[in-house]
Amino acid sequence: MSEATSELPAESEANPSPLASDKTAEVIRLLALVTLTAGLFALCAWLSVPLLPAITWGVALAILAWPMHLKIRRHVSRPGLAAALSTVAVVALILVPGLLVTYQLAREATSAAQRVSGDEAAAQIREKVVSIPGGKQVVKWFDRAGIDAEKEISQIIRSSTQGASDLVQGSATAALQFLIAVFILYHLFHDRAEFLGGLRDMLPLSVEESNFLMKRAADSVHANLYATVLTSLIDTVGFGFAFWMVGLPAPFLWAVVVFVLSLLPVVGSGLVWVPAAVYLALSGHWIGFTALVGWGLFTSIAIDNLLYARLAGGRMRMHEVPALIAFLGGLAVFGVSGVVLGPAAFAVTFALMEVWKRRMRGVSVSPSVS
Known part of the structure; x- marks a missing residue:
């Protein structure tokens, strides 16, 4: 056994x-x-x-324009028609100013290209360099080294002119991204409740906690686009006025280029004002050179970074340091879409930390999505 x-x-x-x-x-x-x-x-x-820019901006525009859509929805009983009217209104608000700016850009780009032909401008710059103390020795050194300075300058000017032309003409890829963003925008107006409901079901959170996260994400979109547009407008107006005061050609054209590039803090607008300052120095306009460099450094430090962080950080309920890191990091990783995605990721992360903190304290969250 x-x-x-x-x-x-x-x-x-x-x-x-x-x-x-x-x-x-x-x-x-x-x-x-x-x-x-x-x-x-x-x-x-x-x-x-590949469609990340279209998705990002479609969602961002839907968040920004939702109050307008609610007003239209009160007067239009059919959801599909209300969504279509809201979409048309948003597109009009983007395209009409865009077309006017493009027209003015085309005029000034053509005028600038006529006034600044590559070979002629290169010869003028060579003369300016020779007239500067010590400049003649620099030109002789280039000649002894076998470097055709005039040819190199001509190529730089031609490439700059071509870059401005490309900016005006746009591309088929950008047009496709815009159309997809409009398509997403319409369906977010029409099916917002369905999208939010599906997102809540996917999150391992309660309804209140999901709404809390969505509210923080929406606030980050509002805060960042508001701060970005405001700082870019300050850059544009300031540099446009400065370009006009110092007598640079096509000030409106370059002011618009500054607006686009000012989405890239510290470095962006410098791609325009630094060469302009060098041109003024070579031309002997030292007062204009000093003023332009001073304004450029001030905007790079105080407006594009400090003012942005203060404007955006408050509404996101985030300190200025992580707000700035989110913005710059988003741009580095996602490009222009990072203006929305970077801060939104930080805002949602901080909101999740708040959820964990309240769970540990036994306190519920109850804010709803606006």
């Missing part, structure tokens, strides 16, 4: 129970499901990357 009893554990180990086998199979199926789900999510994200 004792021998038979001693053999039972060995027999049990050799032949596991059906219950243990079922548990193992269930774990394997669960792991397979998790792996498949993660892989498909990664595939969807990979497929969405």
